[in-house]
Amino acid sequence: MQEQNYIRWRKIKAWGNRLVFYLCRIFPIKRHRICIATFEGKGGFGCNPKYIVRELHRRHPEYEFIWLVKDDTKKFPEYIRKAPYTVWGRAYWMSTAKVWIDNYRTHYGTAKRKGQYYLNTNHYTEGIKCTGLLRGEGFSRMAYLVSKADSDQMDALVTDSRWCDVVMPDSMLFAGAMLKTGAPRCDILYGERREARRHIREKHGLPQDAHIVMYAPTFREGAKNGKRSVYSEAWTLDFVGLLDMLEAKFGGKWYLCLRVHPQLAPTFRQYKNEALAGRIFDESQADDMYEVLAGMDFYITDYSSAIFEAGFAGIPAFIYADDIAQYAHDRGALMWNLATDPHERVRNNKAVTPQFDLTLPFPVASDNEELLEKLQQFDSVMYRQTMDKFTEAIGLVFDGKASARVAEEIEKDAFCEEERNPVMENRNFNEINCILTVHNMWQENRKDALFFLNQAENNDDKFIKIRYLRAALMFYLNAIDAYLAQKCEAILNEKKSLDDNEIRILNSLKSDERTPNRYKLMQVIFCNNEKISRENEIDYDDKMLQELREIISYRNKLVHYAGGKYDDNYNIDKILKIIQNGELMIKNTLTYLGCEEDI
Incomplete structure (x- = not known):
């Protein structure tokens, strides 16, 4: 009975952790950001992730490395940024990273986004102790839940032998891609x-x-x-x-x-x-x-x-x-x-x-x-x-080259070029990137939003209903923000005649992660595009400008309801109407840009 109560408590905490991850989806994924943790935040610059990160940095100095730690006194190379292994620390940095690297289990309640790549390096290969399902009755129900939740999100697991191919499916509860590269941490053991x-x-x-x-x-x-x-x-x-x-x-x-x-x-x-x-x-x-x-x-x-x-x-x-x-x-x-x-x-x-x-x-x-x-x-x-x-x-792989092999796998699987829609081949890269991002983000987040809306409709408790509604709205915000951020970058790259002040505002918009300032700048930019066009003789599409203004207005409504007070303005019909209007605007925008897939 005590174990059941403990499991119930852990599930409640996991639900709270997951909600924080969902809230952090308002921030876009940074293409070159890599988030790392070892031993649930208790480890430092060590084990397999250390050698993978060093190799990736050697190959790509432009990559951004975020290492989650519980102890801020841990020492790291200057190219690695330390971040706190807290609920919000994990949620923000992991939600905005393109790649996760971990040698243990992610925290129960961690939620991966579409488009992210999670590599688990594990902290053992061959061993004496049984782990996972191999422990039989020694593997507790809570340990199973944590392990299964983590393994379900993994894209690949680093191994070093045929022994691992046999053992890991039950040991790690993972039947996905196993990278038989050798253990990167053992590279230092090879040779003299x-x-x-x-x-x-x-x-x-x-x-x-x-x-x-x-x-x-x-x-x-x-x-x-x-x-x-x-x-x-x-x-x-x-x-x-x-x-x-x-x-x-x-x-x-x-x-x-x-x-x-x-x-x-x-x-x-x-x-x-x-x-x-x-x-x-x-x-x-x-x-x-x-x-x-x-x-x-x-x-x-x-x-x-x-x-x-x-x-x-x-x-x-x-x-x-x-x-x-x-x-x-x-x-x-x-x-x-x-x-x-x-x-x-x-x-x-x-x-x-x-x-x-x-x-x-x-x-x-x-x-x-x-x-x-x-x-x-x-x-x-x-x-x-x-x-x-x-x-x-x-069948051991041990030759001092494991780190290089893992780095190559990450480059290939996580940073490969996005596939292009054939109907857009005649468009420039920035515009295609903008279209693909908003379309994919919208598809991903709409599914989750509808799930939370359904939960809200089926729940009579007003407090719980409001929390579900807020979660649903945050998914829509995520899709809208991805579109606006991409469009802003496209403007900066394409409109060469912007003056220094306008370029400064656009650059601030791209880099400023303080949400209120960021979206205040966004409204300034898009609401003044007509003025920019006239003064710089830019042929700016009036129809697109109008749609951008409508989307900004729609976003402001989402912010109001997602972050407002618990009052009588929260009702399912009003929220559904806002979402339906938003869906219509996004669909019209995608059609106008040439993305003909149904949403």
Whole structure:
């Protein structure tokens, strides 16, 4: 019962979030704007989106990058603009972006517009833990709703192997386009990694010949009554014994790099061990784990998927998990039979991946004694051969070129040239763009507006009825604004004899996002076009001018009713009459411009 109440509350919040997104559709989509988020706004400049954005910026300096964050102190390159990961922050920036890039799930209630492109890069590929539907009963109803809502809006998912082709439809609840490009965040792991090794040692004042082992226990997340929580038990790994064994086995001076989930970072600050003084450092707050991982010589985790990527890079990697049976019981099925198979030969879980017959390529230990024994027995040549066989079996793509491939896919799928209507081939580009934009926006928003009008007609609660009416009107406003903004840009591009002041007003109109000023300027421009035409001897079409004035007048009525007070002026008949008049005007305008499709 408590879970049902929580789900009901989340659905109400999602409805509110969605309404804010709909309201933000009054703003046009910026063709070169890209909106990015990582880990629900908690991440910074890291993971797959970091490397995709860097490659896109290298190719297209004109692109605008907006990164949504909860922590405004996060550091980004100067070409990236930070924006708040709040309801209105998400709604405005995502609604006006041509492309979304995310490595997690978008917020429940996010609403994508027609013409936008959403690429999910995910934050794991191969893994040990089951996710999504593969978790069985461990996958809560609320988690399913959030995942399904997000996946339904995705245009493509970044993957790196045949393993992902098999797993992701159930893991991510996604059956759309999978871009088998490789993981962009792993590009930095390919090759010799000299720069990454130098950087991490300089950062922590270590000699350049120092050896470093990373311990990165997984992000532990539980769900109770549908609510998520992060938890961790005390570490049982013997850090001193580990470093001593590594020095005895491989020689040189060894240091420990600890990487835990940011929410568990205080646990490290409380950790005290005099025997480790000067031999341990923390990288839990680093935004880009893979930049850190690229500088490591050894890697140990319990259930983190990053162990596979460490292995792909040739870094020796071990599993140390002292709670395998309990973890499998609490979380549900695992991708590998860690709880049942002998540690010497752990097979893939055939109930989850029957298409494969694989052996986990990493040594597994459940206590310190077993870990030290496996370290003593470790053979680097055999390990490399084992990893090569494994990567071939899963069809891995790992060559340092993933970021470039993803950038190319975005260029092709998100920024491809719009198709032109054959009846308009003899028209200039600006006019065609204007026609296509208003026609497409009108088609898209009219459908949603009619849905909300129907909801209003069928609801007797006046407050709810008014909210539905406002939502419907905002869709019509969106279509009208797209038309007026496009026409304004066409005038600026085509009427070369405008004076400096008129050009300044037009440029302000295009760039000013403060709505009242923007539309005040719009009315000034269009209501004075006759004067501009006379003084500059411009042959301006009187019929089109009249239609533009009528549309501006219609828009002002929409603004009045969409943003006015709750009073008796709100009635279905009056709103429907306004909308019918608007539809007739738009239809006449489209017909006049040569767009003959029915609306």
